[in-house]
Amino acid sequence: MILVDSCxxxxxxxxxAADAKLSHLFASLPVGVCGICRSELLxxxxxxxxxxxxEVFLNRFDQIAIxxxxxxxxxxxxxxxxxxxxxxxxPDVALATVAIFGDLELWTRDAHFAQVQRVLPALSLFAExx
Amino acid sequence: MPELTLESxxxxxxxxxxxxxxxxxxAMDKPxxxxxxxxxxxxxxxxxxxxxxxxxxxxxxxxxxxxxxxxEERNR
Numbered sequence: 001m002i003l004v005d006s007c008x009x010x011x012x013x014x015x016x017a018a019d020a021k022l023s024h025l026f027a028s029l030p031v032g033v034c035g036i037c038r039s040e041l042l043x044x045x046x047x048x049x050x051x052x053x054x055e056v057f058l059n060r061f062d063q064i065a066i067x068x069x070x071x072x073x074x075x076x077x078x079x080x081x082x083x084x085x086x087x088x089x090x091p092d093v094a095l096a097t098v099a100i101f102g103d104l105e106l107w108t109r110d111a112h113f114a115q116v117q118r119v120l121p122a123l124s125l126f127a128e129x130x
Numbered sequence: 131m132p133e134l135t136l137e138s139x140x141x142x143x144x145x146x147x148x149x150x151x152x153x154x155x156x157a158m159d160k161p162x163x164x165x166x167x168x169x170x171x172x173x174x175x176x177x178x179x180x181x182x183x184x185x186x187x188x189x190x191x192x193x194x195x196x197x198x199x200x201x202e203e204r205n206r
Contacts, residue, residue, distance in 0.1 A: 001165065010190050017179040027172040032165060044189040053178040060175035065164035087205045089197030102163035 001030045002126050003064060003099045005108035006040035009033070013041070013054075021129070032062035032104070036095050070094075070101050077120055084119040088112055096123050 004026075012022045025031075038058050045051040074090075074097045081088055096113065099106040100122045106113065107126035117123045 006190065010187070013179055013182060013185055014187060016182065017176040023172070023176055026175075032168075040190060040193070043193055044186040046184045046186055050182050050184060053181055056170060056178035057175045060168045060170045060172060062168045063166040065166070067163055082205055085205075087198075087201045089194070089201045090204075091197060098163075102165075104163075 001032050001062065001064070001102070001104045002107050003095070003102070003104040004031050004033055004037060004061065005095060005106065005110065006037045007109045008107055009037060009041045009058075010044070011109065013044075013057075025129070026061075030062065031107070032064045033058055034064040034066055034095070034098050036066075036091050036098070040091065064098065064102060064104065066094075066098055067101070070097055073097050073101055081116065081119050086115050086119055088116055092116070096120060099123060 008022070012019055012026075015022070017023060041058065042051065042054055045054060074094050077097050077100075078090070078093050081093065092110070092113065093116070095108075096106060096116050098104070100120060105124045105126040107128060109128070113123070113125060117125060
């Protein structure tokens, strides 16, 4: 299972679903989203009809639940990153932790996740085909 | 009741070991988080995105900038 980061979803929204590579990958891979990705995409909503459209899109992905024990692990990972001198936004640490906890590959286009992976080697990053 | 012999016991142990191995593999294959399958079709999902004309693309940037600022302050 691949956990898709909101940056990929936002890029696809920006392309108005015309990005053929992403359409193909979404439809052919086991892709899922979690609450963090959902809220980050919905943050750009300006009207109810468009919010509904985003929901239709998001609901097509498998929905990955964030279990209670994940949050303690987020804290542990924040501490490990801090010790290593790596500054990363909280939602990104939470997302990385959801991926590690669920044994999921994380599909992101944000370069700083490579830094996170150096500190948290259990994080598996999906290699997006060119 | 069949007579217990060393061979029959060894055979039973072998069967039990096989069952344990199967169940262990099944448990390892099971996702560690609850995953609810997506609903609808991809065509409908893409059509929904095609109809979006007024999305605020600055929202993600603004939130991101705020999150980075918070991360820097947290680690100060």
